[in-house]
Amino acid sequence: MSPDYLAALLIGLLGSSHCLVMCGGIASALQLSVPAERRHSGYTYPLLLSAGRLTTYSLFGALVGYFGLTAMQLAGASMLWLRLLAGVLLVAMALYIARLWFGLTQLERLGQKLWQRVQPYTKALLPLDSATKAYRYGLLWGFLPCGLVYSTLSWSLASGSPWHGALLMLSFGLGTLPAILAVGGAAQLLRQLKSALWFRYSTAAILAIYGIYTIWLALQRLVF
Template sequence: MNSDLIAALAIGFIGSSHCLVMCGGIVAALQLAMPGANVKRKLWLQLLLSLGRLTTYSFFGAVVGYFGASAMQLAGGSLLWLRLLAGCLLIAIALYISRLWFGLLKLEQLGQGIWRYIQPLTKHCLPLDSAKKAYLYGLCWGWLPCGLVYSALSWSLVSGGASSGALVMFAFGIGTLPAILLSGLAAQKLTQIKNNLMVRYITSFLLASYGVYTIWLAAKRIFI
C-alpha cells in the first residue's frame, strides 16, 4: 500500500504540468473572483479550493475502491486481475509523462457528459468571498474531466477497499498541489524542472518499472 501511495503522489506531482494546462486558466480566473482579498486571504481561499478538489478525488477513490473489492468478491475472483490492469495503466501514464504517447487524453471525453451538469453549479459559488464558497467550488472543480485523474483511479480500483482507495486519490491530489498553489516565477521554475526531458524520462522509467513489476507479480500469482 505504501508503494502505491508513493506512486500516486509521483503521478500527481510529475503529471501536474497537465494540471497547469487544464486548470491554470481556472486558477487565474479564480484569483480575479476573490474581490478585495489580500495575498494571505487569497492563499487561504486557494487552499480551501484545493481541499474541496481533494475531497472529490478522495470520494472517487473510495467509491472505486469499494466497487473493485466488492466486484471481485461477488465474482469469486481475485484483485490480481485488476492489479494487472493497473500495472498496464501505470505504464500508459509513464508514456504520457514522457510525452511519447498521449492516449490518456481520450479518457477525458468520458467525463464531459457529467461535467456539463456540474459546471453550472459553480456559478452559485462566485464571487469567492467566503470559505464556504471556496470549498464548494473546489468540490465541483474535482469533477473536471482529466485523463490523469481517471488513470490514477485505477490504483484505487485495486486498493482493496474504500478507505485505501480514498487514500490513493488523496495522495495523488497532494502531488498536484505545488503546481496549482504556486504562481508566477515559482510556478514557472517548477514547470521548467518538471519539463526537463531528463527528469521526465527518469520519472517515467521509474513509474514504468513499477508498472512492469506490478504486472509481473500479478501474472506470477495468476498463471503460476
C-alpha cells in the first residue's frame, strides 16, 4: 500500500472520534429507520449506507484531483508545489488528531449551504426499507459537512491525479468504518483507545513525520 493511502487510512481511523460526534447519531438513527422485519440482516444495511458514503467521497476525491492537476498544467507550474501542499496538510491533520489545533473544523462551514440543498432529498428515502434506498441515502450522506473530510479532500486536490485523489478519499473513508459500525462494548473500547494519550500522540507523530518528510522532498527538488 502506498504510504499516502496508509496515512489517509490512519487519518480516517484516528480522526473518527469526530465522526462519532458528527455521524454516530445519524448512523444509529438510520439503523432504527430500517423496518423491524429487515433488521435481521445484521450489518447489511449499515454497510450499504457506508458504501454509498465512500462512493461519494471517492467521486469527490477524483473530481478535486482532476481539478488540481488541470489547474497546475494550465498554470505551467511544477507538480511539486502540490506535493508541498500535501505535506503541509498532513502536518495540519496530525495536529488535529493530537487535539493540539482544531482549525480544520472551520472548514465545515464551507459545506453547510450545499448540505442544506441536499438534505431534503434524504427525507424521501426514509424509511430505509430496501437495499437500494440504503445505498442511495449513503450517497447523500457523503455530502454532510465535515472538517476532516474537507481537509482530506484538500489533500486529494494536491494528489496530482483523479485516480490518486479517489483512492486517498476511499482509504480515508475505510478508516472511518470501525467508528461508524462499532456498537456496544466495541464502540466503548474504540473510544477508550483513541482517548489514550500515548496512542493519539504516537499516531499523530507518525503522520507529522511523514508530512514533514513530504515537505522536505518537495522543497529539495524545488530548490536544488
